[in-house]
Amino acid sequence: MGLAMKFVMLAMVQLLVVLSLEIVLHSSFAQNLSEVTSNKNSSFTKYENLDIGIRLSHPSDWGKIVELDEGCHKQPSCILDLDGTNTNYTFGFSLRKFSKESCNCMSLMDHVRNDFNSQVTSLNGFSFINDNQTTIGKNYPGWQYEYSFLHNGAEERGITVFATFNDTFYSIGVTYPEESRAKLLPEFKKVIDSIEFLPVQDQINKIPSFMNMSEVEGSRSNTDSKNNTSGLQILSHNSFTDSEGYMHVVGEIKNTSPSPETYVKIIGTFYDTNNQVVGAQFTYANPPSVGAGNKAPFEIVLTSASVPTSMIDHYILQVSH
Numbered sequence: 001m002g003l004a005m006k007f008v009m010l011a012m013v014q015l016l017v018v019l020s021l022e023i024v025l026h027s028s029f030a031q032n033l034s035e036v037t038s039n040k041n042s043s044f045t046k047y048e049n050l051d052i053g054i055r056l057s058h059p060s061d062w063g064k065i066v067e068l069d070e071g072c073h074k075q076p077s078c079i080l081d082l083d084g085t086n087t088n089y090t091f092g093f094s095l096r097k098f099s100k101e102s103c104n105c106m107s108l109m110d111h112v113r114n115d116f117n118s119q120v121t122s123l124n125g126f127s128f129i130n131d132n133q134t135t136i137g138k139n140y141p142g143w144q145y146e147y148s149f150l151h152n153g154a155e156e157r158g159i160t161v162f163a164t165f166n167d168t169f170y171s172i173g174v175t176y177p178e179e180s181r182a183k184l185l186p187e188f189k190k191v192i193d194s195i196e197f198l199p200v201q202d203q204i205n206k207i208p209s210f211m212n213m214s215e216v217e218g219s220r221s222n223t224d225s226k227n228n229t230s231g232l233q234i235l236s237h238n239s240f241t242d243s244e245g246y247m248h249v250v251g252e253i254k255n256t257s258p259s260p261e262t263y264v265k266i267i268g269t270f271y272d273t274n275n276q277v278v279g280a281q282f283t284y285a286n287p288p289s290v291g292a293g294n295k296a297p298f299e300i301v302l303t304s305a306s307v308p309t310s311m312i313d314h315y316i317l318q319v320s321h
Contacts, residue, residue, distance in 0.1 A: 044190070050198060052078055052097040053168055057194040059187050061086040065095065068320040076102030076269060076277045079320060089180035092263060096171045102269060102280035103169040111169045112143050112162050114281075121301060122284040125150035129157070136163045137195040149175075151262075152289060157181070159188070165197035175263075231257025232264060232319045235295065239315070247309045249300040253319055255290040261321040262289045268300040273313040 043060040051072040058065070063084045072078035080095040098105070105111045112131075120126050131145035142163040148155055160173035172192065176184050237251030249268050255261050264285040272278050285296040300317075302309070 044194075048198075049080075052080075052170075053165065053198040054095070054097070054170065055196040055198060056191055058191050059087070062093065072097065077267060077280050077282075079265070079267075087183075089176075089183045091174050091176040091180050091184050094171075094173050096173075098169040098280065099277070100167040100169070101277040104279045104281075105164070105169050108141070108143060108162060108164045108169075111164060111171070112145070115160065115162070115171055116145065118282060119147065119149075121299075122282075122286075122288070123147075123149040124287060125155070134161065134192075136161060136192055137197070140165065140195070140197060151175075159185075161192055163195075163197070166199060168197075170197075231255060232261060232290075232321060234266070234317055234319055237317060241309045245309060247302040247312060249302075249315065249317070250297070251317070252295055252297050253285055253290065254295045255292055258292050260289060260291045264288055264290050264296065264319065264321045266298045266300060267318045267320070268302070268315050269318075270302060270312045270315045272311050278311050 044057040045060045045062075046055070046057050047065050048055040049065075049072070063082045063086065065080050066083045068079045068081050072080075076099040078097045080097075082093050085091075098111070100106075103111055103114065105114065116128075125148070127148045129146040129148060131143065134142045134144045136142040140163050142161055144159060144161040146157065146159045148157050150156075154177065156175055156177050158173060158175040160171050163170045163172075172195075174184060174188050233254045233256055235252045235254050237249055239247060239249045241247050247270075251266075253264065253266065255264070265282055266285065267282040268280065269277060270279040270281075279302050281300050281302050283298055283300045285298050287296060290296045302312075
């Protein structure tokens with residue numbers, strides 16, 4: 001075989017290799033594109049709440065987003081949750097909204113710090129993992145942190161994302177066991193990316209101060225508690241101020257329902273003598289899960305030095321799960 005013929009044969013072999021490689025790459029790319037398109041077309045449900053000023057999309061099999069305390073537009077703080085899921089992985093979800101006063105926040109970082117301090121004191125085995133700046137929706141600046149904690153003796157993780165818009169403060173979070181991480185987090189990121197914030201003005205109903213003031217001016221004895229209709233009941237509570245000037249509210253709750261309740265949360269809203277909100281804080285029962293018929297203590301600590309305890313006349317407690 002002549003030298004020229006060998007060059008021709010070698011060129012033909014190289015051409016066949018290139019064509020084969022292009023076919024393989026094209027097939028692989030088409031397959032990946034199909035997978036991405038399929039994920040993008042997965043079923044999502046749009047959710048909009050004008051009372052708290054948010055619009056988002058979430059996986060349809062997450063169930064419905066519902067208000068734990070009815071009348072978000074009438075309350076300085078509001079918590080939303082899922083009414084149940086049909087997914088094949090376990091997780092918890094919460095969306096919280098605070099007015100500037102109830103959050104006791106002047107900035108986004110105030111909001112992050114307040115939530116972090118509350119988690120440290122309320123969750124068993126809390127351990128910080130990492131935090132970073134992030135973007136919510138198309139262009140809203142935010143912050144997020146990841147943590148771990150113990151739930152029923154097993155380690156779980158949580159991620160909370162924080163944002164603020166027009167003096168309203170938001171936190172959106174999920175908690176999950178490690179086996180749910182791979183399936184949950186990509187979906188949670190899509191939820192965060194879909195968020196739009198809408199103008200909102202708190203429409204809290206004001207009550208004349210003489211309707212809520214104690215007979216003795218400045219007394220904190222005029223307090224109230226609102227129990228969740230699911231069967232969670234606040235049995236008792238009282239308050240004191242420690243040597244550092246922080247106000248503590250301690251008490252006990254009971255689960256009167258026939259089934260256990262998880263992530264039992266107690267929210268305290270603090271008012272002055274004019275019935276204006278001067279601060280808010282929440283905590284979880286200890287432990288956060290309360291069995292049927294069982295009791296659990298709780299302690300709320302109003303740690304912000306920007307709210308002198310001398311301003312607080314009374315408070316209202318709410319319990320949810």
